[in-house]
Amino acid sequence: MPDVKHFDPEAVLDSAEELFWRRGVTSTGVRDIVSATGVNRSSLYATFGGKRELYVAALRRYADRRSGPVFRRLAEDDRGLPAIADFFRALIRARCSGEHARWGCLVTNAHAGPEQDDPDIRSVLQDHHDRLRAAMCAALERARATGGLRPDIVPATSADVLALLAYGVNLRSRAGASPEALDETVTAVLASLATRPEEIR
Amino acid sequence: MPDVKHFDPEAVLDSAEELFWRRGVTSTGVRDIVSATGVNRSSLYATFGGKRELYVAALRRYADRRSGPVFRRLAEDDRGLPAIADFFRALIRARCSGEHARWGCLVTNAHAGPEQDDPDIRSVLQDHHDRLRAAMCAALERARATGGLRPDIVPATSADVLALLAYGVNLRSRAGASPEALDETVTAVLASLATRPEEIR
DNA sequence: GCTAACTTGGAACGACCATTCCAAGATGGC
């Protein structure tokens, strides 16, 4: 039997995800991942393939382990509009303060860079977008079921609006947009959906 | 008296803007600008300083000559909401088809990359954002003046919403979002602002 | 036509990049 890995690939992906997220794909070199993890170049290449594969894996990991649970929680929340309001409040808080302040969203950032030409990456972006829309749509349909949605609102269409709004928040938070202003902006959109705007927060 | 420049700096900036826009800052090398313009390295450095300065100048140029006129037209348009609808229609058309299809917006792209750490670049982004918001706000106030805006709408706040929406359009268009879907999304937002939603297009 | 001032061409520099290669080391079954 052969030798066994002397490191944890999952931990390496965690580090890679953080580096790609914080500093971007092009600004993050393999040497940065080497020095952040302590794992040797050769082991990295033997395990993952190369920088591209490392990035794709980190991006998938981000979509699965960061966005995924949040989207799921949103989709399964019975409250409708308040669930969406909570989603955005948490989003804005995460983007503007704490450990990841001003990092934006790894998937949103990927949209704007040259990495999005890659078919594998493109499919992650599309998948992420579809999941976000679906979660928003589910929450809106719950709002409709409880009469919280204005009659002229079409959940699927407004889900697209809210998804684009989330991208806007992710993007502008990187430039230092104030959380209060973002909150107010989001609240205005939610108010336009609600039967009783005063109940959304 | 000294020798005089053998090339047009403005034309160089045009080329640089196009390259940075299409392929991104990090993927565009000085050599690319050299071969696109035919201007020698030394002349580039003597005239502009370096890559960073070239990028900042190209970004400023984009904001002034691409976004500027569009924002001005929007702000000066008397029609209110139809002016905003036209703005978005033209935006979506430009982002999804024609010469610049899938390039997104140079300023929007700058938000997501590592270039936004630079104070000079950051100030261009902020300025661009403020101008966009102001133009939207002006158009909304005209809508209000003609009774086209729902009474509960606050122009300044909805201007922020529309600005974030524009960033979302810019971003998603790069990933290949369909112009029809984007149109529908934008129309839904405008309908939520209008006293008579059926009149916005 | 001379000269001072500036531009231009092209080579050269040093740093960094992703990737490869190979010898040395470690492992688990026999």
Place this chain on the structure above:
DNA sequence: GCCATCTTGGAATGGTCGTTCCAAGTTAGC
């Protein structure tokens, strides 16, 4: 203890990056 098999360390490769430097060329006034 041996060996096949994989991992690991570290040097090396070939390329590209932004930038610099200097000699040669070009210009406009005198």
